[in-house]
Amino acid sequence: MKNVGIFTHKGCDLDALCSTETMAEILETYYSNLKVVPIIESSYLDEKVKGNRKHFSIEEAKNIHLDYALVCDTNEYDRVYGIELFEQVPVEKRYLIDHHTGNRVELEVPDNNKLIDSKAAATCQIIAEKLLEKELDIPSNMAYNLYIGIASDTSEFNYNVTDKTVETILSLPLTSEEKQNAIISMVKLTLKQEYLLSKIEPVSVPVEGLKVYKLLEPENSKDTSLLVNHNDFHKKVAPTKENPVSCFIIGIGNDYIIKFKKLGECPINILEIATECNGGGHETMCVGRLYNDTFENVIAKVLSEYEAEKEKISLKEELSHKIQK
Numbered sequence: 404m405k406n407v408g409i410f411t412h413k414g415c416d417l418d419a420l421c422s423t424e425t426m427a428e429i430l431e432t433y434y435s436n437l438k439v440v441p442i443i444e445s446s447y448l449d450e451k452v453k454g455n456r457k458h459f460s461i462e463e464a465k466n467i468h469l470d471y472a473l474v475c476d477t478n479e480y481d482r483v484y485g486i487e488l489f490e491q492v493p494v495e496k497r498y499l500i501d502h503h504t505g506n507r508v509e510l511e512v513p514d515n516n517k518l519i520d521s522k523a524a525a526t527c528q529i530i531a532e533k534l535l536e537k538e539l540d541i542p543s544n545m546a547y548n549l550y551i552g553i554a555s556d557t558s559e560f561n562y563n564v565t566d567k568t569v570e571t572i573l574s575l576p577l578t579s580e581e582k583q584n585a586i587i588s589m590v591k592l593t594l595k596q597e598y599l600l601s602k603i604e605p606v607s608v609p610v611e612g613l614k615v616y617k618l619l620e621p622e623n624s625k626d627t628s629l630l631v632n633h634n635d636f637h638k639k640v641a642p643t644k645e646n647p648v649s650c651f652i653i654g655i656g657n658d659y660i661i662k663f664k665k666l667g668e669c670p671i672n673i674l675e676i677a678t679e680c681n682g683g684g685h686e687t688m689c690v691g692r693l694y695n696d697t698f699e700n701v702i703a704k705v706l707s708e709y710e711a712e713k714e715k716i717s718l719k720e721e722l723s724h725k726i727q728k
Protein backbone atom coordinates (compact mmCIF):
# COMPACT_ATOMS: atom_id res chain seq x y z
CA MET A 404 0.00 0.00 0.00
CA LYS A 405 1.11 3.54 -0.76
CA ASN A 406 -0.03 6.56 1.25
CA VAL A 407 -1.29 9.69 -0.46
CA GLY A 408 -1.33 12.81 1.68
CA ILE A 409 -4.18 15.09 0.59
CA PHE A 410 -3.70 18.74 1.41
CA THR A 411 -5.61 21.99 1.05
CA HIS A 412 -5.49 25.57 2.27
CA LYS A 413 -5.74 26.76 5.85
CA GLY A 414 -9.13 28.15 6.87
CA CYS A 415 -10.80 25.72 4.51
CA ASP A 416 -14.03 26.58 2.75
CA LEU A 417 -16.48 24.16 1.17
CA ASP A 418 -14.58 24.04 -2.14
CA ALA A 419 -11.47 22.96 -0.23
CA LEU A 420 -13.34 20.39 1.87
CA CYS A 421 -15.40 18.98 -0.99
CA SER A 422 -12.57 18.83 -3.53
CA THR A 423 -10.30 16.98 -1.09
CA GLU A 424 -13.11 14.62 -0.06
CA THR A 425 -13.98 13.88 -3.69
CA MET A 426 -10.36 13.29 -4.70
CA ALA A 427 -9.92 10.98 -1.71
CA GLU A 428 -12.95 8.98 -2.81
CA ILE A 429 -11.81 8.85 -6.44
CA LEU A 430 -8.31 7.69 -5.52
CA GLU A 431 -9.58 4.97 -3.21
CA THR A 432 -12.15 3.82 -5.77
CA TYR A 433 -9.80 3.52 -8.73
CA TYR A 434 -6.49 2.61 -7.08
CA SER A 435 -6.69 -0.35 -4.73
CA ASN A 436 -3.03 0.09 -3.73
CA LEU A 437 -3.57 3.63 -2.42
CA LYS A 438 -4.54 4.73 1.06
CA VAL A 439 -5.56 8.36 1.43
CA VAL A 440 -4.47 10.50 4.35
CA PRO A 441 -6.41 13.79 4.29
CA ILE A 442 -4.29 16.27 6.28
CA ILE A 443 -6.86 18.98 6.79
CA GLU A 444 -7.59 21.53 9.49
CA SER A 445 -10.83 20.86 11.31
CA SER A 446 -13.59 23.25 10.35
CA TYR A 447 -17.15 23.96 11.41
CA LEU A 448 -18.05 23.24 7.77
CA ASP A 449 -16.96 19.59 8.09
CA GLU A 450 -20.50 18.47 8.89
CA LYS A 451 -21.84 19.96 5.64
CA VAL A 452 -19.81 17.51 3.57
CA LYS A 453 -21.60 14.22 2.91
CA GLY A 454 -19.72 11.13 4.02
CA ASN A 455 -16.77 13.24 5.11
CA ARG A 456 -13.92 10.88 6.01
CA LYS A 457 -11.53 11.25 8.93
CA HIS A 458 -9.15 14.16 8.66
CA PHE A 459 -5.68 14.01 10.18
CA SER A 460 -4.14 16.94 12.02
CA ILE A 461 -0.46 17.71 11.34
CA GLU A 462 0.29 16.14 14.72
CA GLU A 463 -1.59 12.93 13.87
CA ALA A 464 -0.09 12.65 10.39
CA LYS A 465 3.52 13.40 11.15
CA ASN A 466 4.48 9.79 11.76
CA ILE A 467 2.76 8.49 8.62
CA HIS A 468 5.11 7.97 5.68
CA LEU A 469 3.65 9.72 2.63
CA ASP A 470 4.51 8.30 -0.81
CA TYR A 471 2.51 10.87 -2.74
CA ALA A 472 1.04 14.31 -2.09
CA LEU A 473 -2.00 15.90 -3.69
CA VAL A 474 -2.90 19.53 -3.02
CA CYS A 475 -6.40 20.75 -3.83
CA ASP A 476 -7.70 24.31 -4.14
CA THR A 477 -4.50 26.26 -3.45
CA ASN A 478 -1.15 26.76 -5.10
CA GLU A 479 0.28 29.03 -2.46
CA TYR A 480 3.16 27.73 -0.41
CA ASP A 481 2.29 29.50 2.83
CA ARG A 482 -1.44 28.77 2.61
CA VAL A 483 -1.11 24.98 2.69
CA TYR A 484 -2.01 23.33 5.97
CA GLY A 485 0.73 20.81 6.81
CA ILE A 486 3.28 22.24 4.36
CA GLU A 487 6.09 20.62 6.38
CA LEU A 488 4.58 17.19 5.65
CA PHE A 489 4.00 18.04 1.96
CA GLU A 490 7.66 18.97 1.63
CA GLN A 491 8.80 15.52 2.77
CA VAL A 492 7.29 14.03 -0.41
CA PRO A 493 9.71 13.92 -3.39
CA VAL A 494 8.93 16.66 -5.93
CA GLU A 495 8.11 14.20 -8.75
CA LYS A 496 5.43 12.59 -6.54
CA ARG A 497 3.55 15.82 -5.87
CA TYR A 498 0.27 16.65 -7.60
CA LEU A 499 -1.94 19.74 -7.71
CA ILE A 500 -5.50 20.64 -8.70
CA ASP A 501 -6.46 24.30 -8.46
CA HIS A 502 -8.30 27.22 -10.03
CA HIS A 503 -6.46 30.16 -8.44
CA THR A 504 -4.01 32.46 -10.17
CA GLY A 505 -1.72 35.29 -9.13
CA ASN A 506 0.01 33.28 -6.45
CA ARG A 507 2.93 34.82 -4.65
CA VAL A 508 5.01 31.79 -3.72
CA GLU A 509 3.98 28.76 -5.72
CA LEU A 510 4.29 25.18 -4.62
CA GLU A 511 7.02 23.14 -6.22
CA VAL A 512 5.09 20.66 -8.33
CA PRO A 513 6.14 19.36 -11.78
CA ASP A 514 4.11 20.95 -14.61
CA ASN A 515 2.96 17.52 -15.79
CA ASN A 516 1.44 16.84 -12.37
CA LYS A 517 -0.62 20.03 -12.31
CA LEU A 518 -4.23 20.49 -13.28
CA ILE A 519 -4.90 24.22 -13.15
CA ASP A 520 -7.88 25.90 -14.78
CA SER A 521 -8.13 29.55 -13.84
CA LYS A 522 -11.43 29.87 -15.71
CA ALA A 523 -13.13 27.29 -13.49
CA ALA A 524 -15.35 28.74 -10.76
CA ALA A 525 -14.11 26.18 -8.25
CA THR A 526 -11.75 23.26 -7.84
CA CYS A 527 -14.87 21.11 -7.49
CA GLN A 528 -15.89 22.26 -10.96
CA ILE A 529 -12.58 21.10 -12.46
CA ILE A 530 -13.04 17.68 -10.84
CA ALA A 531 -16.70 17.44 -11.90
CA GLU A 532 -15.80 18.35 -15.50
CA LYS A 533 -13.16 15.63 -15.61
CA LEU A 534 -15.50 13.00 -14.16
CA LEU A 535 -18.23 13.93 -16.65
CA GLU A 536 -15.79 14.06 -19.57
CA LYS A 537 -14.44 10.60 -18.75
CA GLU A 538 -17.98 9.33 -18.10
CA LEU A 539 -16.96 8.00 -14.71
CA ASP A 540 -19.51 7.02 -12.10
CA ILE A 541 -20.54 9.92 -9.84
CA PRO A 542 -22.37 8.63 -6.73
CA SER A 543 -25.05 10.97 -5.34
CA ASN A 544 -22.96 11.87 -2.26
CA MET A 545 -20.12 12.92 -4.52
CA ALA A 546 -22.42 14.91 -6.80
CA TYR A 547 -23.85 16.72 -3.80
CA ASN A 548 -20.37 17.55 -2.44
CA LEU A 549 -19.20 18.83 -5.83
CA TYR A 550 -22.35 20.92 -6.02
CA ILE A 551 -21.93 22.61 -2.62
CA GLY A 552 -18.23 23.14 -3.37
CA ILE A 553 -19.09 25.02 -6.55
CA ALA A 554 -21.97 26.88 -4.86
CA SER A 555 -19.62 28.05 -2.11
CA ASP A 556 -16.96 29.46 -4.44
CA THR A 557 -19.53 31.20 -6.62
CA SER A 558 -21.40 32.74 -3.66
CA GLU A 559 -24.43 30.57 -4.45
CA PHE A 560 -24.05 31.05 -8.20
CA ASN A 561 -23.87 34.83 -8.08
CA TYR A 562 -20.25 35.28 -9.11
CA ASN A 563 -17.80 33.78 -11.58
CA VAL A 564 -20.48 31.55 -13.01
CA THR A 565 -19.70 30.60 -16.61
CA ASP A 566 -21.68 28.55 -19.11
CA LYS A 567 -19.38 25.70 -18.20
CA THR A 568 -20.40 26.04 -14.53
CA VAL A 569 -24.08 25.85 -15.38
CA GLU A 570 -23.49 22.94 -17.75
CA THR A 571 -21.54 21.11 -15.05
CA ILE A 572 -24.23 21.67 -12.42
CA LEU A 573 -27.01 20.52 -14.74
CA SER A 574 -25.05 17.39 -15.68
CA LEU A 575 -24.43 16.26 -12.11
CA PRO A 576 -26.71 13.46 -10.86
CA LEU A 577 -28.35 15.53 -8.12
CA THR A 578 -31.83 14.69 -6.86
CA SER A 579 -34.58 16.93 -8.17
CA GLU A 580 -35.23 17.99 -4.58
CA GLU A 581 -31.60 19.05 -4.15
CA LYS A 582 -31.71 20.97 -7.41
CA GLN A 583 -35.01 22.61 -6.52
CA ASN A 584 -33.92 23.56 -2.98
CA ALA A 585 -30.77 25.05 -4.39
CA ILE A 586 -32.62 27.06 -7.00
CA ILE A 587 -35.04 28.41 -4.39
CA SER A 588 -32.23 29.36 -2.03
CA MET A 589 -30.50 31.13 -4.92
CA VAL A 590 -33.35 33.52 -5.62
CA LYS A 591 -35.41 33.92 -2.47
CA LEU A 592 -34.33 35.16 0.94
CA THR A 593 -35.20 33.04 3.97
CA LEU A 594 -36.52 34.71 7.14
CA LYS A 595 -33.12 34.29 8.77
CA GLN A 596 -31.50 35.93 5.76
CA GLU A 597 -33.94 38.85 5.87
CA TYR A 598 -33.11 39.29 9.54
CA LEU A 599 -29.35 39.15 8.87
CA LEU A 600 -29.65 41.58 5.97
CA SER A 601 -31.38 44.10 8.24
CA LYS A 602 -28.58 43.76 10.79
CA ILE A 603 -25.76 44.88 8.50
CA GLU A 604 -24.40 48.22 9.70
CA PRO A 605 -21.89 50.59 8.16
CA VAL A 606 -18.81 51.25 10.29
CA SER A 607 -17.30 54.71 10.01
CA VAL A 608 -13.58 54.59 9.39
CA PRO A 609 -11.11 57.48 9.05
CA VAL A 610 -9.89 56.30 5.66
CA GLU A 611 -10.73 57.49 2.17
CA GLY A 612 -11.99 55.10 -0.49
CA LEU A 613 -12.81 52.28 1.90
CA LYS A 614 -16.30 51.42 3.13
CA VAL A 615 -16.63 49.01 6.03
CA TYR A 616 -19.74 47.06 7.03
CA LYS A 617 -20.32 44.79 9.99
CA LEU A 618 -22.66 41.97 10.88
CA LEU A 619 -22.09 40.65 14.37
CA GLU A 620 -23.84 37.52 15.52
CA PRO A 621 -23.58 35.34 18.63
CA GLU A 622 -21.33 32.27 18.74
CA ASN A 623 -24.07 29.74 17.99
CA SER A 624 -25.13 31.18 14.59
CA LYS A 625 -22.96 28.80 12.63
CA ASP A 626 -24.84 29.07 9.37
CA THR A 627 -24.45 32.82 9.12
CA SER A 628 -21.47 32.92 6.78
CA LEU A 629 -23.23 30.65 4.31
CA LEU A 630 -26.50 32.54 4.52
CA VAL A 631 -24.86 35.82 3.54
CA ASN A 632 -23.72 34.35 0.21
CA HIS A 633 -26.77 35.80 -1.47
CA ASN A 634 -26.95 38.47 -4.11
CA ASP A 635 -28.94 40.81 -1.82
CA PHE A 636 -26.07 40.78 0.66
CA HIS A 637 -23.51 41.39 -2.06
CA LYS A 638 -25.52 44.35 -3.32
CA LYS A 639 -25.80 45.86 0.14
CA VAL A 640 -22.03 45.85 0.75
CA ALA A 641 -20.84 46.41 -2.82
CA PRO A 642 -18.00 48.86 -3.57
CA THR A 643 -19.01 52.16 -5.20
CA LYS A 644 -17.36 54.97 -7.20
CA GLU A 645 -16.76 56.99 -3.98
CA ASN A 646 -15.60 53.94 -2.07
CA PRO A 647 -14.01 51.57 -4.58
CA VAL A 648 -13.00 49.15 -1.82
CA SER A 649 -15.57 47.52 0.44
CA CYS A 650 -14.94 45.39 3.46
CA PHE A 651 -17.70 43.33 5.04
CA ILE A 652 -16.86 41.95 8.47
CA ILE A 653 -19.00 39.03 9.60
CA GLY A 654 -18.40 38.24 13.25
CA ILE A 655 -19.71 35.00 14.67
CA GLY A 656 -18.81 35.01 18.34
CA ASN A 657 -15.07 35.69 18.40
CA ASP A 658 -14.47 34.49 14.85
CA TYR A 659 -14.40 36.98 12.00
CA ILE A 660 -14.75 36.49 8.28
CA ILE A 661 -13.71 39.57 6.32
CA LYS A 662 -14.95 39.88 2.76
CA PHE A 663 -13.11 42.34 0.55
CA LYS A 664 -14.33 43.61 -2.76
CA LYS A 665 -13.18 46.34 -5.12
CA LEU A 666 -13.98 47.90 -8.44
CA GLY A 667 -11.79 46.55 -11.22
CA GLU A 668 -9.94 49.78 -11.90
CA CYS A 669 -8.99 50.39 -8.24
CA PRO A 670 -5.22 49.89 -7.75
CA ILE A 671 -5.38 48.81 -4.08
CA ASN A 672 -4.22 45.21 -3.72
CA ILE A 673 -7.04 43.80 -1.60
CA LEU A 674 -5.83 40.24 -2.17
CA GLU A 675 -2.70 41.17 -0.24
CA ILE A 676 -4.85 42.58 2.59
CA ALA A 677 -6.92 39.38 2.67
CA THR A 678 -3.75 37.29 2.61
CA GLU A 679 -2.38 39.24 5.57
CA CYS A 680 -5.63 38.32 7.33
CA ASN A 681 -5.03 34.57 6.78
CA GLY A 682 -7.15 34.46 3.65
CA GLY A 683 -6.98 34.57 -0.11
CA GLY A 684 -9.14 34.55 -3.20
CA HIS A 685 -9.31 36.65 -6.30
CA GLU A 686 -8.02 40.07 -7.29
CA THR A 687 -11.36 41.88 -6.97
CA MET A 688 -13.02 39.61 -4.42
CA CYS A 689 -11.31 37.87 -1.54
CA VAL A 690 -11.76 36.79 2.05
CA GLY A 691 -9.72 36.99 5.23
CA ARG A 692 -10.30 35.18 8.50
CA LEU A 693 -9.33 36.25 11.99
CA TYR A 694 -10.36 33.75 14.61
CA ASN A 695 -10.53 34.17 18.37
CA ASP A 696 -10.22 37.91 18.20
CA THR A 697 -12.12 41.11 18.98
CA PHE A 698 -13.94 43.38 16.56
CA GLU A 699 -11.65 46.27 17.54
CA ASN A 700 -8.55 44.25 16.61
CA VAL A 701 -10.08 43.17 13.32
CA ILE A 702 -10.87 46.76 12.33
CA ALA A 703 -7.41 47.90 13.39
CA LYS A 704 -5.79 45.12 11.34
CA VAL A 705 -7.87 45.89 8.24
CA LEU A 706 -7.14 49.61 8.46
CA SER A 707 -3.41 49.16 8.94
CA GLU A 708 -3.17 46.69 6.04
CA TYR A 709 -5.24 49.02 3.86
CA GLU A 710 -2.97 51.96 4.72
CA ALA A 711 0.08 49.81 3.97
CA GLU A 712 -1.29 48.99 0.50
CA LYS A 713 -2.07 52.66 -0.15
CA GLU A 714 1.46 53.52 0.92
CA LYS A 715 2.89 50.99 -1.56
CA ILE A 716 0.94 52.62 -4.40
CA SER A 717 2.17 56.13 -3.59
CA LEU A 718 5.75 54.84 -3.31
CA LYS A 719 5.40 53.22 -6.73
CA GLU A 720 4.05 56.47 -8.19
CA GLU A 721 6.89 58.47 -6.65
CA LEU A 722 9.39 56.03 -8.05
CA SER A 723 7.94 56.13 -11.55
CA HIS A 724 8.02 59.97 -11.42
CA LYS A 725 11.68 59.87 -10.51
CA ILE A 726 12.47 57.42 -13.27
CA GLN A 727 10.68 59.60 -15.81
CA LYS A 728 12.77 62.61 -14.72
Ligand SMILES: [Mn+2]
Pocket residue numbers: 418419476502524525526556
Ligand atom coordinates in the same frame (compact mmCIF):
# COMPACT_ATOMS: atom_id res chain seq x y z
MN1 LIG B 1 -11.79 27.23 -4.52
